[in-house]
Amino acid sequence: MTSMSTNGRVRRHEATARRRREILHAALDLFLRQGVGPTTMEQIRAASGASTGSIYHLFRSKDEIAHTLFVEGMRRYHDRVLAAVRRQRTARGRIRAVVATHLRITVEEPELSLYLTRLGMADADAETAAEYRAAHAAFAQDLYACLRPHVERGELADLPPELYFSLVVGPAAHLARSWLRGRYPHNPLAAVEILARAAWQSLLPPRRARRPRPRSAS
Amino acid sequence: MTSMSTNGRVRRHEATARRRREILHAALDLFLRQGVGPTTMEQIRAASGASTGSIYHLFRSKDEIAHTLFVEGMRRYHDRVLAAVRRQRTARGRIRAVVATHLRITVEEPELSLYLTRLGMADADAETAAEYRAAHAAFAQDLYACLRPHVERGELADLPPELYFSLVVGPAAHLARSWLRGRYPHNPLAAVEILARAAWQSLLPPRRARRPRPRSAS
Amino acid sequence: MTSMSTNGRVRRHEATARRRREILHAALDLFLRQGVGPTTMEQIRAASGASTGSIYHLFRSKDEIAHTLFVEGMRRYHDRVLAAVRRQRTARGRIRAVVATHLRITVEEPELSLYLTRLGMADADAETAAEYRAAHAAFAQDLYACLRPHVERGELADLPPELYFSLVVGPAAHLARSWLRGRYPHNPLAAVEILARAAWQSLLPPRRARRPRPRSAS
Amino acid sequence: MTSMSTNGRVRRHEATARRRREILHAALDLFLRQGVGPTTMEQIRAASGASTGSIYHLFRSKDEIAHTLFVEGMRRYHDRVLAAVRRQRTARGRIRAVVATHLRITVEEPELSLYLTRLGMADADAETAAEYRAAHAAFAQDLYACLRPHVERGELADLPPELYFSLVVGPAAHLARSWLRGRYPHNPLAAVEILARAAWQSLLPPRRARRPRPRSAS
DNA sequence: TATGAATGAGTCTTCATTCAT
DNA sequence: TATGAATGAAGACTCATTCAT
Numbered sequence: 001m002t003s004m005s006t007n008g009r010v011r012r013h014e015a016t017a018r019r020r021r022e023i024l025h026a027a028l029d030l031f032l033r034q035g036v037g038p039t040t041m042e043q044i045r046a047a048s049g050a051s052t053g054s055i056y057h058l059f060r061s062k063d064e065i066a067h068t069l070f071v072e073g074m075r076r077y078h079d080r081v082l083a084a085v086r087r088q089r090t091a092r093g094r095i096r097a098v099v100a101t102h103l104r105i106t107v108e109e110p111e112l113s114l115y116l117t118r119l120g121m122a123d124a125d126a127e128t129a130a131e132y133r134a135a136h137a138a139f140a141q142d143l144y145a146c147l148r149p150h151v152e153r154g155e156l157a158d159l160p161p162e163l164y165f166s167l168v169v170g171p172a173a174h175l176a177r178s179w180l181r182g183r184y185p186h187n188p189l190a191a192v193e194i195l196a197r198a199a200w201q202s203l204l205p206p207r208r209a210r211r212p213r214p215r216s217a218s
Numbered sequence: 219m220t221s222m223s224t225n226g227r228v229r230r231h232e233a234t235a236r237r238r239r240e241i242l243h244a245a246l247d248l249f250l251r252q253g254v255g256p257t258t259m260e261q262i263r264a265a266s267g268a269s270t271g272s273i274y275h276l277f278r279s280k281d282e283i284a285h286t287l288f289v290e291g292m293r294r295y296h297d298r299v300l301a302a303v304r305r306q307r308t309a310r311g312r313i314r315a316v317v318a319t320h321l322r323i324t325v326e327e328p329e330l331s332l333y334l335t336r337l338g339m340a341d342a343d344a345e346t347a348a349e350y351r352a353a354h355a356a357f358a359q360d361l362y363a364c365l366r367p368h369v370e371r372g373e374l375a376d377l378p379p380e381l382y383f384s385l386v387v388g389p390a391a392h393l394a395r396s397w398l399r400g401r402y403p404h405n406p407l408a409a410v411e412i413l414a415r416a417a418w419q420s421l422l423p424p425r426r427a428r429r430p431r432p433r434s435a436s
Numbered sequence: 437m438t439s440m441s442t443n444g445r446v447r448r449h450e451a452t453a454r455r456r457r458e459i460l461h462a463a464l465d466l467f468l469r470q471g472v473g474p475t476t477m478e479q480i481r482a483a484s485g486a487s488t489g490s491i492y493h494l495f496r497s498k499d500e501i502a503h504t505l506f507v508e509g510m511r512r513y514h515d516r517v518l519a520a521v522r523r524q525r526t527a528r529g530r531i532r533a534v535v536a537t538h539l540r541i542t543v544e545e546p547e548l549s550l551y552l553t554r555l556g557m558a559d560a561d562a563e564t565a566a567e568y569r570a571a572h573a574a575f576a577q578d579l580y581a582c583l584r585p586h587v588e589r590g591e592l593a594d595l596p597p598e599l600y601f602s603l604v605v606g607p608a609a610h611l612a613r614s615w616l617r618g619r620y621p622h623n624p625l626a627a628v629e630i631l632a633r634a635a636w637q638s639l640l641p642p643r644r645a646r647r648p649r650p651r652s653a654s
Numbered sequence: 655m656t657s658m659s660t661n662g663r664v665r666r667h668e669a670t671a672r673r674r675r676e677i678l679h680a681a682l683d684l685f686l687r688q689g690v691g692p693t694t695m696e697q698i699r700a701a702s703g704a705s706t707g708s709i710y711h712l713f714r715s716k717d718e719i720a721h722t723l724f725v726e727g728m729r730r731y732h733d734r735v736l737a738a739v740r741r742q743r744t745a746r747g748r749i750r751a752v753v754a755t756h757l758r759i760t761v762e763e764p765e766l767s768l769y770l771t772r773l774g775m776a777d778a779d780a781e782t783a784a785e786y787r788a789a790h791a792a793f794a795q796d797l798y799a800c801l802r803p804h805v806e807r808g809e810l811a812d813l814p815p816e817l818y819f820s821l822v823v824g825p826a827a828h829l830a831r832s833w834l835r836g837r838y839p840h841n842p843l844a845a846v847e848i849l850a851r852a853a854w855q856s857l858l859p860p861r862r863a864r865r866p867r868p869r870s871a872s
Numbered sequence: 873t874a875t876g877a878a879t880g881a882g883t884c885t886t887c888a889t890t891c892a893t
Numbered sequence: 894t895a896t897g898a899a900t901g902a903a904g905a906c907t908c909a910t911t912c913a914t
Contacts, residue, residue, distance in 0.1 A: 016877080037255030041905060045880095053879045056906065133399065140401075162402040163393060163409055167416055170392030175384035181351070183358075184380040191381055198385055198420030202412075234894095259888060263897095270889085271896045280888065452873095473691030477909060481876095488910085489875045498909065569835070576837075598838040599845055602829035603852055610824030611817060617787065619794075620816040627817055630856075634821055638852030670898080695884060699901095707900045710885070879911075890900075 020058050023048045024072075027065045032114055036066045067128055071135070073112045077105055078139040085143065091150035095203065096196040098143070099172045103188045103195075106176035114180050117173075140165065157205040168199045238276050241266045242290075245283045250332055254284045285346060289353070291330045295323055296357040303361065309368035313421065314414040316361070317390045321406045321413075324394035332398050335391075358383065375423040386417045456494050459484045460508075463501045468550055472502045503564060507571070509548045513541055514575040521579065527586035531639065532632040534579070535608045539624045539631075542612035550616050553609075576601065593641040604635045674712050677702045678726075681719045686768055690720045721782055725789070727766045731759055732793040739797065745804035749857065750850040752797070753826045757842045757849075760830035768834050771827075794819065811859040822853045 026047035030039040041062055045052050059065045084101040088094045106113045144161045151158050159167075172195050178184040244265035248257040259280055263270050277283045302315040324331045362379045369376050377385075390413050396402040462483035466475040477498055481488050495501045520533040542549045580597045587594050595603075608631050614620040680701035684693040695716055699706050713719045738751040760767045798815045805812050813821075826849050832838040 019878095035255070037253075040903085042903095051879050052881090052906080053908085054877080057877065057879095062905070133401075137401070159412070160402070160404060162396045163412070166389045166393035166396065166402075166409075166413070170390070171384045171388035171420075174388030174391060175381060178380045178384065183351075183354070184378065186378060191384075194377070194381065194420075195384070198416070201419050202389075202416030258886085269896050270898095271891090272894085274889070275894070471691075473689070476907085487875050488877095489912090490873085492910070493873070569837075572837070595848070596838070596840060598832045599829060599848065602825045602832065602845075602849070606825035606828030607820045607856075608824070609828060611820035614816045614820065619787075619791070620814070622814060627820075630813070630817070631820070634852070634856030637855050638825075638848075673899095694882085696882095705900050706885085706902090707887085708898080711898065711900095716884070875912105875914085877911105877913090879909105881908100883907075884905095886904080887902100888900105890898105891896105892898095893896085 016058070019048075019050055019054060023050055023055055023058060024065065024069055028069055028111055028115060031066065031069070032111055036062075063128075069115060070132065073116050074132070074135055074139075076109075076112070077116065078135075078142075080105060082139070082142055082146075085146050091147070091155045092200050094146055094150075095168055095200050096192070098168050099196045099199055100189075100192045102169060102172040103176060103192055106180065107187070107189055110180055113176060117177055117180070154205060156203045159203075164203065167202045171195050171198060234276070237266075237268055237272060241268055241273055241276060242283065242287055246287055246329055246333060249284065249287070250329055254280075281346070287333060288350065291334050292350070292353055292357075294327075294330070295334065296353075296360075298323055300357070300360055300364070303364050309365070309373045310418050312364055312368070313386055313418050314410070316386050317414045317417055318407075318410045320387060320390040321394060321410055324398065325406060328398055331394060335395055335398070372423055374421045377421070382421065385420045389413050389416060452494070455484075455486055455490060459486055459491055459494060460501065460505055464505055464547055464551060467502065467505070468547055472498075499564075505551060506568065509545075509552050510568070510571055510575075512545075512548070513552065514571075514578075516541060518575070518578055518582075521582050527583070527591040527639075528636055530582055530586070531604055531636050532628070534604050535632045535635055536625075536628045538605060538608040539612060539628055542616065543623070543625060546616055549612060553613055553616070590641055592639045595639070600639065603638045607631050607634060670712070673702075673704055673708060677704055677709055677712060678719065678723055682723055682765055682769060685720065685723070686765055690716075717782075723769060724786065727763075727770050728786070728789055728793075730763075730766070731770065732789075732796075734759055736793070736796055736800075739800050745801070745809045746854050748800055748804075749822055749854050750846070752822050753850045753853055754843075754846045756823060756826040757830060757846055760834065761842060764834055767830060771831055771834070808859060810857045813857075818857065821856045825849050825852060 023044065027039070027044050030043050030047060039062075041052065041055065044062075044065070045055060048055070050058075055065075059068065081098060081101045084097040085094045088097050140161060144164065147156060147164065150156045175184060175188055175191060175195065179188045241262065244267075245257070245262050248261050248265060257280075259270065259273065262280075262283070263273060266273070268276075273283075277286065299316060299319045302319040303312045306312045306315050358379060362382065365374060365382065368374045393402060393406055393409060393413065397406045459480065462485075463475070463480050466479050466483060475498075477488065477491065480498075480501070481491060484491070486494075491501075495504065517534060517537045520537040521530045524530045524533050576597060580600065583592060583600065586592045611620060611624055611627060611631065615624045677698065680703075681693070681698050684697050684701060693716075695706065695709065698716075698719070699709060702709070704712075709719075713722065735752060735755045738755040739748045742748045742751050794815060798818065801810060801818065804810045829838060829842055829845060829849065833842045
């Protein structure tokens, strides 16, 4: 009997989780095609197959759906980038990892990427925006912590963290956006080497400082 | 009497133009603080001092206001960048001009920049989005036309146009966004040289190709 | 085994009855603070500790809870008043009993009294209202039956029954309401004698019949 | 032209005021038949002939309609009672005026009276309830100020103000309610003398004390 | 009997837009 | 041209009630 009840509960949990995913999935699709504002709960309901009540049982409001989508997506992005960076040991490898992962996520989850770039913050109220900002700051700090040692060893120029990200992520992000909007007709992943090399070069410390180290890692 | 009527007309034109500007100004401010969707015509009315009727005399709809703001802003951005680029003769100068102008516009018209980056396309319907895309394409083509000769002369690597922009504008755009969102605490203009140098280096043609040419642009 | 099952049944009955009381208690509290309409079953659930299902096991609907509260309260009020009146033999004692009991119930069960006075009938549909009216009519008849003999003996004036109640209960009810709403800062029970005397005097038959008293005030 | 525009404005004001009255009238009717909660804006719209937008142009919310109805009605009641009381010079005349006016208003504006008694406070939130209470307190003070001199002259017993009202208004209010609910089949106005006399007697100072006032009542 | 997730009809309210003056 | 009251379609959300477990 215990196992039955446990099974029941588990099965219900699974059903709930599936429904949750269905709703988020439907919402993401609609948000992307029409924007968050213009998307109606009725559309989400119809597209997800859930009832109005179910949706509100699982999410407090439409904004919470948008917010959940953004936060979960952001976390996935952050996690993947940090994991990829940590898998590398050399400065160059890490820089390349950032660029490559950004493009890889873009290609593998274009919907999510579009949402994060284009819609995510558009409708955020002050409080939510602050939360996003905090999450971003935490990510930036974690990421910079991976690069800091290389800066201290003189392998990378000593620049303000945000400038780092601009030099490293900026081009990749721009290209990703272009691709997502249909402007860039090629596979963004084919540009990884070019972008990674550009990023790497732009972070090299000024000439004189570079001497002591004979060869940088390939 | 003719002159009076002319004066009258002129004065009316001036008044109309001023009112138009007031409305756009108020709308931009509100759109930025709250997003386009959440902003109501009533708020625009109150903030601009115009009456509901006046607003609808000057603009067909709320969307048209958002659209006007976006298009006029985009045009201003495009014009400034192209003008700055054309003022330079050398490849390096032109690359630098793109970077510097982007940051300059950001600093001088942060509201406009935020709007263009963050909100502009979020709520656009398919048709409007297509129009934006066309405008962007025209700009891209004009800009690329300025660089093409340098490519042909072997001064710049031969890359797909969008990749160019990603390498040149990407870092500046990223830094601008960071600054606009309060993440980058320094003056973005101080980073022009770093970003311009990075952009320049990333566009250099592969080594072997670079030799034959006796003088690189300064 | 029989006794066990009996015990079980009894215990269940007790548990059920307790739960019923908890629900009614929680509901009364909420109804009073917010009104019946604005109170949600969810609030009743949370405040009573019962589950939604349990509540619907014990009550057909929210209206039934409100109705039960009203009817049970009304019956308690009626019963107490009638009992107190019947305990007295003299006309004066009975008049006084009505006044005193009304105030006593008010002070002892202020929540119930407030509910009966303020909320009870506000949301009642036609059918329910009719039921309430019938209950009230029955009470009025029972109560009047206690006074009728005194009227016939010439101890009390011969007035329409409702006018009786207005003269007897009216002031006490008014004072009770004032007290319940925080307007009357003293103990209502201290006013019993004044109110009872006023009621008594107002019910005395006209002068000539009364013998001793010569002139009423103009 | 000025006059035309003035006329236009005036005419608009009249139209607006009429519409306002129509809405309030329709709402009062519905509130009384069904209660405030169950009445929908759609019903008010249909009954008043106004459009949804118009209603919300004139009133912020359904609650504001209910509130307006209550406050305006309460003010009318207060004003009438105070005016009638002030029109009298003698203590007895004033007591009688309170009783008579209460019943008169009941008979002349039964809907309003029912609303004030039965529904008015049922759905009030804390803030609104406080406002009602303040209005009532002001009225009570004004009314008591009319009686105070008589108390000081020893014509009326010295009782707490609320007790006064209970003795004076209580019976009339009770009878009015009975009549409104169909329990009292006679014309309430015919009972004015009985109620007024009862009220008057109940307020007389204790016998001995009534002449020179040696001791205040215990 | 007990539970609480699911349901969906029904509400209030908003707001872009129109139009009589 | 200017005004702002009026419009009503459309949307987010609530909540009493049901029902599978």
